[in-house]
Each structure stands twice: as C-alpha cells, then as structure tokens.
Amino acid sequence: MATQSRTELLAAYRTMATMRAFEERMHIEFAGGGVPGFVHLYAGQEASAAGVCANLTDHDVLLNTHRAHGPAIARGADIFAVAKEIYCRGEGLCRGRGGSAHLHDTKNGLWAANSGVGSGVALGCGAALAARTRGTGGIAVALVGDGAVNQGVVSEGLNLASIWKLPLVVVVENNGYGEATAAGYAIAGGGIARRAEAFDMPGVQVDGSDYFAVFEAAAAAAERARRGKGPSLIEVEVTRFFGHFEGDAQTYRSRDEAERARRERDCLANFRRTVVAEGILDAGELDLVDTDVADLIDRVYAEAEAAPYPPDDELMEFIYADSL
Amino acid sequence: MAMKTYRQAINEAIVGEMRRDADVILMGEDVAGGAGGSGEDDAWGGPLGVTKGLLSEFGPGRVLDTPISEAGFIGAAIGAAASGLRPVVDLMFNDFVGVCFDQVVNQAAKYRYMFGGQDQIPLTIRTMIGAGLSISSQHSQSLYPVFSYFAGLKVLVPSSPYDAKGLLTSAIRDNDPVIFCEHKLLYDMTEDVPDEGYAIPLGEASLLREGGDVTVVALSRMVHVASDAAAILAREGIETDLLDPRTTTPLDTESILESVEATGRLVIVDESGPRCGMASDIAALVAEEGFGDLRAPIVKVTPPHVPIPAAPNLEALYVPDVNRVLDAVRRVVAY
Ligand SMILES: Cc1ncc(C[n+]2csc(CCOP(=O)(O)OP(=O)(O)O)c2C)c(N)n1
Ligand SMILES: [Mg+2]
Numbered sequence: 001m002a003t004q005s006r007t008e009l010l011a012a013y014r015t016m017a018t019m020r021a022f023e024e025r026m027h028i029e030f031a032g033g034g035v036p037g038f039v040h041l042y043a044g045q046e047a048s049a050a051g052v053c054a055n056l057t058d059h060d061v062l063l064n065t066h067r068a069h070g071p072a073i074a075r076g077a078d079i080f081a082v083a084k085e086i087y088c089r090g091e092g093l094c095r096g097r098g099g100s101a102h103l104h105d106t107k108n109g110l111w112a113a114n115s116g117v118g119s120g121v122a123l124g125c126g127a128a129l130a131a132r133t134r135g136t137g138g139i140a141v142a143l144v145g146d147g148a149v150n151q152g153v154v155s156e157g158l159n160l161a162s163i164w165k166l167p168l169v170v171v172v173e174n175n176g177y178g179e180a181t182a183a184g185y186a187i188a189g190g191g192i193a194r195r196a197e198a199f200d201m202p203g204v205q206v207d208g209s210d211y212f213a214v215f216e217a218a219a220a221a222a223e224r225a226r227r228g229k230g231p232s233l234i235e236v237e238v239t240r241f242f243g244h245f246e247g248d249a250q251t252y253r254s255r256d257e258a259e260r261a262r263r264e265r266d267c268l269a270n271f272r273r274t275v276v277a278e279g280i281l282d283a284g285e286l287d288l289v290d291t292d293v294a295d296l297i298d299r300v301y302a303e304a305e306a307a308p309y310p311p312d313d314e315l316m317e318f319i320y321a322d323s324l
Numbered sequence: 325m326a327m328k329t330y331r332q333a334i335n336e337a338i339v340g341e342m343r344r345d346a347d348v349i350l351m352g353e354d355v356a357g358g359a360g361g362s363g364e365d366d367a368w369g370g371p372l373g374v375t376k377g378l379l380s381e382f383g384p385g386r387v388l389d390t391p392i393s394e395a396g397f398i399g400a401a402i403g404a405a406a407s408g409l410r411p412v413v414d415l416m417f418n419d420f421v422g423v424c425f426d427q428v429v430n431q432a433a434k435y436r437y438m439f440g441g442q443d444q445i446p447l448t449i450r451t452m453i454g455a456g457l458s459i460s461s462q463h464s465q466s467l468y469p470v471f472s473y474f475a476g477l478k479v480l481v482p483s484s485p486y487d488a489k490g491l492l493t494s495a496i497r498d499n500d501p502v503i504f505c506e507h508k509l510l511y512d513m514t515e516d517v518p519d520e521g522y523a524i525p526l527g528e529a530s531l532l533r534e535g536g537d538v539t540v541v542a543l544s545r546m547v548h549v550a551s552d553a554a555a556i557l558a559r560e561g562i563e564t565d566l567l568d569p570r571t572t573t574p575l576d577t578e579s580i581l582e583s584v585e586a587t588g589r590l591v592i593v594d595e596s597g598p599r600c601g602m603a604s605d606i607a608a609l610v611a612e613e614g615f616g617d618l619r620a621p622i623v624k625v626t627p628p629h630v631p632i633p634a635a636p637n638l639e640a641l642y643v644p645d646v647n648r649v650l651d652a653v654r655r656v657v658a659y
Contacts, residue, residue, distance in 0.1 A: 036458035036634065036635075036636050037457060037458040037459045037460070037634060038457070038459055088458055088634045088635040088636060089635070090635075096633065096634060096635035096638065097460065097461075097631075097633045097634055097635065097638075098460050098634055099458060099459065099460050099634030099635075101459070101460070101463075102460055102462075102634070114462070115417075115419070115459075115460070115462035115463050116420070116422060116423065116462060117392055118392075147391070147392045148392060150391035150392050150393045150396075151392055151393065151423065152393065152395050152396070152423065153423065177358070177361065178353070178391070178392050179353060179354050179358065179368070179371060180354045180357065180358025180361065180367055180368040181353065181354055181358045181359055181360065181361070181389050181390075181391070182358070182359060182360030182361045182362075183360075184360050185359040185360025185389065186359075186360070186389075186390075186391040186392070187391070249367075250363070250367075251363050251364045251367040251368075252357060252358035252361035252363045252364060252367035252368060253361045253362045253363040254362040254363050255363070257362050257363075309635050309636065309637040309638070310633075310635050310637070310638055312637060312638070312641060314638075315628065315630060315633065315638050315641050315642065316628060316630050319629075319630055319631070
C-alpha cells in the first residue's frame with residue numbers, strides 16, 4: 001500500500017505528531033492569555049498537510065490558509081520561527097508583522113497564509129505559471145477551506161488554471177464548517193470535488209483521517225501537474241478538533257462532534273494502527289518520536305515566549321522593495 | 325433607559341427596525357448563527373455575536389446566513405434594495421471589501437445616479453474597522469475615507485452605544501446605501517441607551533466638550549483618545565472644543581468651521597491613514613474655507629503610512645494615542 005519508505009513514514013509520523021502537539025499546547029497557552037491576536041488551530045487535520053507536503057520538493061510552493069500553523073510545520077518551516085511569529089516576535093517567520101494567520105516562509109516554499117480566504121488559488125496560479133515559464137520543474141499547491149470555495153476568486157482561479165493547464169493542485173480541506181456555517185448548507189452542486197468537473201480537471205474526495213489516502217491522491221495530482229497535464233482538485237474530508245478560532249464556544253455543532261472525531265477519525269491514531277499492524281514500524285519507535293516531540297514543543301514554547309518583540313524603530317521597514 | 329453595550333445597541337437598532345418594517349432583512353456570514361450545523365440554531369450572531377437572537381425572532385426568511393461570497397451577497401442585497409427591500413448586510417471586517425469592491429463602489433454607489441435617478445438603494449452595510457487586536461493588516465484597517473471617496477455612499481462612524489443605535493436606525497431608514505463602520509474595540513463600551521427606537525440625523529456632528537482654545541475633531545474610537553487628552557489639557561488650562569462628526573458623508577462642515585472660527589486652531593485625530601484620509605479631507609476643508617480664522621497650522625494626528633503590523637508594540641506605535649494628541653494640541657496652542 002505505502003509507496004513511502006520506512007524512514008519517510010517515520011518522518012511523516014513525526015511531522016503529524018509535531019503538528020498535533022504544537023496545537024494542543026497552543027490551545028492551553030492561548031487560554032492562558034499569552035498569545036496575541038486570533039488563532040485558528042489545525043488539530044484533527046494533520047494528515048492533509050502532511051500527506052500533501054510529503055509530495056513536494058524544494059521547487060514547489062504551498063499556498064497556506066489562515067489555519068496556518070500545521071501546514072507551516074508540514075512544509076518544513078522552522079518550528080521555532082513559526083511559534084515566534086504566532087507570538088508576534090521579531091525573530092518570527094514574518095518578523096512579527098503577520099502573526100498566526102499569516103505564516104509565510106519563502107525560502108521553504110511556504111506562501112501567503114492569508115486572511116483573504118481563497119486567494120491562495122489565484123496566487124497559486126501565478127506561482128504555477130512562473131514555475132512553468134521559468135522551467136523550474138516546480139508546481140504549486142493551494143490549500144483552501146470548504147468555506148473559501150464559495151469565493152469568486154476560487155472559481156476564477158480554477159478556470160484560469162484549467163485553460164492554461166497550469167501545474168497547480170488545489171487541496172480543499174473540508175472540515176465541515178466555514179466559521180459557524182456548515183458546508184452542507186453553503187455549498188451547492190453536489191459537493192466540492194464535483195466542481196472540478198465543471199473546469200475539466202480531475203476532482204477526488206479523500207478521507208483526511210487516512211494519511212495514506214491523502215498521500216496517494218496528492219502524489220497522483222502532483223505527478224499530473226509535473227507532467228504538464230494541468231491542474232487537479234482534491235477534497236480532503238477532515239474534522240477540526242477545536243473551534244473555528246480559540247474562544248469559539250462551538251454551540252453550532254453538537255457537543256460530541258469533535259469528541260467523536262477524536263475517537264474515530266484521528267489521523268495520528270489511524271496511522272499508528274496501520275503501520276504497526278502492517279509491521280512497517282513498531283510502537284516503540286513511535287513512542288520515542290512522541291517523547292522527542294513533547295520535548296521539542298516545550299523548548300519551542302519556552303523560546304517563543306521569551307523572545308523579544310520586533311524593535312520599535314522598525315515599524316516603517318519592509319513597505320517597499322525600492323525605497324521611495 | 326438602561327446601560328447597554330455598543331454591541332447591544334446595534335442589535336437593538338436592527339431588531340427595532342425589523343419589527344417596524346417587514347422589508348428590512350439581514351444577511352451575512354454567520355449572522356443567523358451558522359446554518360446547517362449539528363448543534364444549536366442561532367449560535368453565533370456573526371463572529372462577535374452582534375446579531376444573536378435575530379434568527380429566533382424573525383426566522384430564516386428574513387435572517388439569512390450566506391456562504392463566504394461577499395461579491396455575490398452584497399450584489400444580491402443591492403438588487404433586493406433596488407426591488408424595495410431594505411437589506412442590512414454584514415461585511416464583517418471592512419478589509420474584506422477588497423473582494424466585493426465593485427459591488428460597493430461601482431454598483432451600490434452609482435446605481436441611482438447613473439440610471440438617472442430612477443431607483444433608490446436603501447441598503448445598509450455593517451462592517452468592522454479599527455486596529456488594536458494584533459490581527460495584522462488584513463483585519464485592522466479603517467477604510468471609511470475610502471468609502472467616503474465615492475459619491476453615492478453615506479458613511480457612518482459611531483463612537484458610542486447611543487450614537488450607534490441612533491445612527492444605525494437612521495441608516496436603515498435611509499433610502500441610500502450606507503456604510504456603517506463599527507469599531508471593534510468599542511463593542512463592550514457601555515452607556516445609557518433608550519429602549520425605544522430613535523434616529524440621529526445624518527450629518528450632525530456632536531460637540532462633546534466646549535472649550536475655546538483649540539478645536540479637536542476626532543472620529544470613531546479616536547473620540548475617546550481625544551477626550552482623555554482633553555481632560556488632561558484642561559488641567560493645564562487648555563480648553564478644547566471636541567467635535568465628533570459621527571458621519572463622514574454627509575460631513576457636518578458647518579460645525580467644524582464654526583468651531584475653528586472661534587478657536588483658530590485645529591487638530592484632527594483619525595485612525596485612518598495620513599494620505600487621502602479623513603484628517604486630510606477635513607484639513608483641506610478648513611484650509612480652503614476657514615483659512616482666515618486659523619492662528620496656527622492644522623495638525624493631523626494619524627497613523628503613519630504603513631500597513632498595520634501584528635506585533636502589539638508596533639501596533640501601539642501605529643495607532644494614535646493620548647500622548648500624540650497632547651503633543652499636537654500643545655504645539656498648535658504654543659504656535
Ligand atoms: C474574503 C473573506 N471573507 C470572510 C472572512 C472571514 N473568515 C475567516 S476564516 C472564515 C471561514 C473560512 O472557512 P473555511 O474556508 O472552511 O476554512 P476553515 O476556517 O474551516 O479552515 C471566514 C468566513 C475572510 N477571512 N475573508
Ligand atoms: Mg472549513
């Protein structure tokens with residue numbers, strides 16, 4: 001089943017465990033009042049970004065969303081700089097200018113976590129066009145949520161990607177809600193994946209609690225893009241374990257929805273069960289990863305909290321590339 | 325009369341107008357609490373709970389949750405307004421006007437004029453402005469000068485619960501498109517607000533403090549910053565005329581010019597930017613029409629010309645504070 005090596009699978013587990021532990025800790029720290037701004041946690045959705053990013057190279061670009069922490073970690077951004085950005089510190093990925101929802105790391109091919117939901121699809125068309133024009137061999141992967149799918153820019157971007165046969169993969173992380181509004185209410189046309197048909201591109205739906213399903217769908221779409229066959233869309237079905245943002249009382253969903261997902265649709269538990277049952281990895285080495293990750297997360301948060309804010313005299317920096 | 329928050333005052337204005345007039349409808353993301361979920365109905369009332377309770381009273385026919393499709397639903401609201409409804413639409417953060425700018429400035433603003441006065445567009449767009457929550461530059465801007473640029477739009481910037489209720493009531497009763505700018509740091513501010521409905525006429529500034537030494541014009545949350553500064557200045561013997569225009573279109577130019585005529589000095593405190601902003605606009609007005617009254621240069625207290633940073637220390641440098649107002653006033657008085 002798995003087309004990845006033992007080492008790669010162990011790395012995938014480490015990535016997902018790191019994403020999870022990072023968010024579980026963020027949940028606590030935010031409640032404690034130490035984190036500025038709004039935060040949107042990715043817990044429950046890890047297999048999506050991990051399965052996608054395992055197919056990306058240094059030449060590729062991942063367009064991030066406002067639910068930005070997990071994808072940033074999966075793409076290989078420095079986790080210390082990720083945490084510092086969320087804490088708005090000067091050594092953060094964006095030097096404290098962007099915060100939680102705007103994680104961006106050009107050198108690692110992580111782009112433009114955004115408060116304009118859906119804009120990644122259009123920006124991704126541009127990244128894909130540039131990759132093709134300049135012959136880098138790279139592709140672009142745009143993450144968007146189910147809610148963002150109803151932005152005009154997403155339809156416009158899908159159309160553009162299709163007529164230009166761009167090396168773009170659009171990954172729709174369907175966690176069932178855009179803020180408090182259910183996807184089932186908001187989305188016409190028999191589901192997200194079916195919208196791809198209208199734009200002449202393959203559209204598949206995969207179970208986001210299954211790392212392997214995501215990995216394989218992303219591998220096929222990435223391969224198609226790299227071969228110049230054009231864009232694809234993947235709808236990844238996930239459940240977010242926390243609220244839309246921290247502080248959300250979540251009364252719009254039933255009390256046990258997230259709890260049930262934690263019990264039955266936990267991508268980390270599913271991954272562990274599969275690799276152990278198939279004899280690919282053993283429980284002991286996964287436990288070791290967990291211990292390692294716990295230690296890493298302690299260090300990451302301690303360092304981020306202690307880090308200084310950006311210098312006051314830098315307020316006016318980074319506005320223009322060529323000074324006025 | 326009871327103590328009410330800015331949030332409650334806004335909710336009451338909408339409820340009052342929806343009870344009064346069956347043509348008033350409400351739409352926006354999560355305004356009906358978040359439709360279709362597995363939990364309670366009427367859960368959210370928009371992300372900050374402002375419209376909570378409306379679905380229960382008025383039902384899903386008049387309180388509509390929308391997909392995240394601002395161009396679509398604001399365009400639809402314009403069409404509904406042209407057809408006789410009086411939609412109140414929630415744009416959430418004013419920064420999102422980026423994705424529906426055409427609907428707001430080319431459709432709503434021009435529909436009446438360009439079609440020769442055949443139609444009216446009784447539309448109210450509620451939207452949040454203001455920095456101070458460390459949520460960076462796509463969530464913190466104050467774009468009322470952008471809206472004010474466009475003839476055909478009316479623009480309201482209430483600074484208190486009382487004004488919020490009275491101005492929103494007027495907005496909904498008004499027959500033109502109105503952009504109602506709610507400052508997100510004011511939602512929990514309380515004051516006495518009448519239970520019954522009342523309308524504050526558009527284009528009437530409120531004189532919050534009478535002085536005579538200097539005119540300070542401040543908008544939205546900056547009214548409170550300016551008011552704190554005025555209290556400190558009074559102890560130094562500097563008496564301030566503090567004017568809150570409350571609406572930028574129509575703008576109560578008369579009250580501003582009258583005050584400057586008496587004081588000869590003008591400081592404008594504005595959270596929108598220093599270029600092409602309301603402070604520049606008001607400064608230009610007084611330079612043109614009140615030049616002879618001025619005894620000192622006009623001083624604008626605004627943020628610098630930079631996107632809004634997330635880091636709390638940088639954001640605090642961005643937003644005008646009491647000290648910057650004190651400096652400005654002392655400067656014009658000493659001139
Ligand atoms: C253009 C625009 N409209 C509204 C919002 C406010 N907003 C922020 S996140 C969000 C929900 C997005 O839902 P979805 O795309 O499903 O992503 P999720 O939060 O579920 O990951 C909304 C409406 C926004 N950021 N941008
Ligand atoms: Mg969603």
